[in-house]
Amino acid sequence: MRFIFKTDYNQDLRLLKHSGYWWSYGVLAAFLILAPFGLDNYLVSQLVFVFIYALVGVSLTILTGFTGQVSLGHAAFLAIGAYTAGFLQSLGVPFIIYFPAAAIVTGLVGMLVAIPALRLSGIYLVIATIAFAFIIEEVAARWEAVTHGNEGMRVRTLDVFGGNGVTLPRDEPGFYFLCLGILVLMVILALNLARSPTGRAFMAIRDSETAAKSMGVNLALYKVKSFTISAAITGMAGVLFAHKLSFISPEMFTLLLSLEFIMVIIIGGIIGLHGAVLGAIFIVMIDPFLTLLKDDVPGLVSSIALLFGAAQETAASIGAAVGNVGSAPGMKGALYGLIIIFFIIFEPYGLYGRWLKVKLYFQLFPLYKKATFKRQKTYVKSERNR
């Protein structure tokens, strides 16, 4: 186990606490920089989606993980960012302007949503954000002058300065690095927030609103701040999302997408920003995994069956059965459902929580107690009176 000898308060403010971090993040950085040149196009494209989902994951970690406010309407913020970008681009505005503009517009909408949300907590807030998302979806479908309604809207290639020839097509490394850069920047900003008074005020609101009030935290102001920051980051993700898909239409921004975003932080783990990234990897990679299940696994299973001495036909039918399961309609939904339930029952702190436990196990070996992370059962924990 590593013991850090602290001699200076600055040490607690560092983002990279010790040399081990430099090593692990260095390796990760090297991989991410080399990836677009080494991996095949499909995987690189999936990595871009990982970055975009992770960006939303970061925004939700700020809102839900730090501040304890739940939103099931983040698809709407993504839509606002995407449509703002698409609309401004069609007016001939360059990326360098409409990117921040989309973030600001989305942030402002986030602020407006936060104002009625101030008086709400728990389940009422969840329902209010769902209602907000439905209304935005309907607006996107009906406001044809801006959004082209249900026909959808084409988003042209990303042009940084507008007509200067600096373009970043969605399948080239340039776009990949843009997404990566924005994600890294936002993660750093979020970490900065976490170690400063605003982040602590968020955390105070999450754990006890009464005590936060008495310590001088203006609940309304900080909830609005949290919503605004979260929405603005999601708006940025929306711009990148629109460019990556090069086409946007209202039915892309449904409740299902909001749920996928929430799944990102549930699966990744709500206790830290690592969770946002891990969860994004998990969610984005479900699709390739299902394809694998459809294409390769049946063959593999039947050949294994053959190996164990099954007859040719039996082996083939086993393979076909596995293939059927993989390609059944709605398989993705069922899988999502099972994954959510599984994580909530068995690993409420997500993949990152699991990682921390594994790390602790090796650090304390052989003294690790199984009960270290045992949850206490509570019978009467009521959130009604919050």
Next chain:
Amino acid sequence: MSLFQVDNISLHFGGLRAVDDVSFAVEKGEVFTIIGPNGAGKTSIFNLISRLYNPTAGTLTFEGQDITKLPPHEIATLGIARTFQNIELFENASVLANLLVGRHCHTTTNVLTELLFLPSVRKAELAHRRAVEQVIEFLGLQKYRDMLIAGLPYGVRKVCEVARALCTEPKLLLLDEPSSGLNVEETSDMAFWITDIKKELGITVLMVEHDMTLVNRVSDRVLALNYGKVLAGGTPAQVQSHPDVIAAYLGG
């Protein structure tokens, strides 16, 4: 003029008079204790002072300023800090982070500079840290500094509550039953700390307490309440020998 003054304050929940026309004044530099049976309205008075409840009638004056209409989060900035009877710490954060929240009312930085963590933010953070470390030193919380509240024993949490309140650098400290749930030894520590808070830090203390030994040890003046009304006020000895108080406690 008194540091803090309560004039004819009342709090009614429908027909229930939780606090009924109560007046008292706390002088600078004293320990003022409110006693009374359960349901006498002691904690309600605290909640009125920290503005969690709106009084039905009456005024609260702190340093000559009327605070009856202020929003709850401005109370801390004025210099009134409080602890809670049933611990309200930030469970999923470390002791250090909890105490730093106590510094919130002294925040000088804004969100934009914090997002970028400019040198000015770093400087402010280091200043907050130094202030918090003094409180940690004062209450002997060094070894719990980096631990999560959720993993601490009850007695330590109680001390953390006091520490967090002290971090706001209050002029008036409200302690809501500081000894409830503590054992004899911890209660005795608490008594020393309250005396030190008064003498060394020069902070005025307004306290609600049941444990009469603690009340006698630390209080300068005592106010006895029952059914939201004032029964008696004065030195601990005077109040304890007051016939109405004896009747209220013994059910005479």
Next chain:
Amino acid sequence: MLDFIQQLVNGIALGCVYGLIALGFVLIYKATEVVNFAQGELLMLGGFFAFTFITFMGLNYWIGFLLAVICMALLGSTIERVVVRPILGYPQFSIVMATIGLGFFARSVAGMIWGTDDLKIDTPFSRSVTENVVRIGSLVIADDKISIIVATVLLCIVLYLFFSRTRMGIAMQATSQNMLAAYYMGIPVKRVFSLIWAISAAVACFAGILLAPSTLIHTNVGFIGLKAFPAAVLGGFGSIPGALVGGIIIGVIEQLAGFYLPQGFKDVAAYIVLLLVLWFKPDGLFGMKMRKKV
């Protein structure tokens, strides 16, 4: 004026279905503090079960109805045992997500079993193909609308009697007031929870079968559950009559918005009303204000 009354009646019928779903939410929430986002999917499953018994197996409508309700009640208590009980006491957010996951799962599995086509149940109310409406003057009311309103009223009377007159009903009320105290008083809290889920699933099944003639049965019918949220919130989320009244209000508003306002408002009317209510009266129209004690 006639148009208005016509829309009003249709709205009330629709609102009764919302009210029944909202009733399911409220029953579970009151007793266990779990907000069941899968209530709409329970309704969907109820419809599918009824289809299996009545159309597929060719049983009598009423027997099939009863069997479907019993099956759903069993399923409800199974869900409680397998999914909900292990996570009781977790933050509300986790529980909400678990029930959403459950909804996903139920929808996909239903799609795999019953396919994605629209299914139809023949009801004994449709007297003939051409004439399945009741005319009162020039007012035309479809039979299935009347069946919904009548069944809702009957179901409410039964539930009211159950909660106020039976031992188990009173035990449930006690549990919803204070779980731990109820446990100490010898009320079998776990069984109460199972039973609450069973009742709630049965009510959802009821709503699903009643809704079947007008919307048909398909895997996305459960999304109607999302419309029932505004109903439950309007009713204050803790009040059983509130849920029904809220449902009827939402149903009427939606129907009128669809008739009088431009296209597009019908789908979001319920949510706009919801946001307005939350804005001005955050605890719903019938909600109780509770305060945390410090």
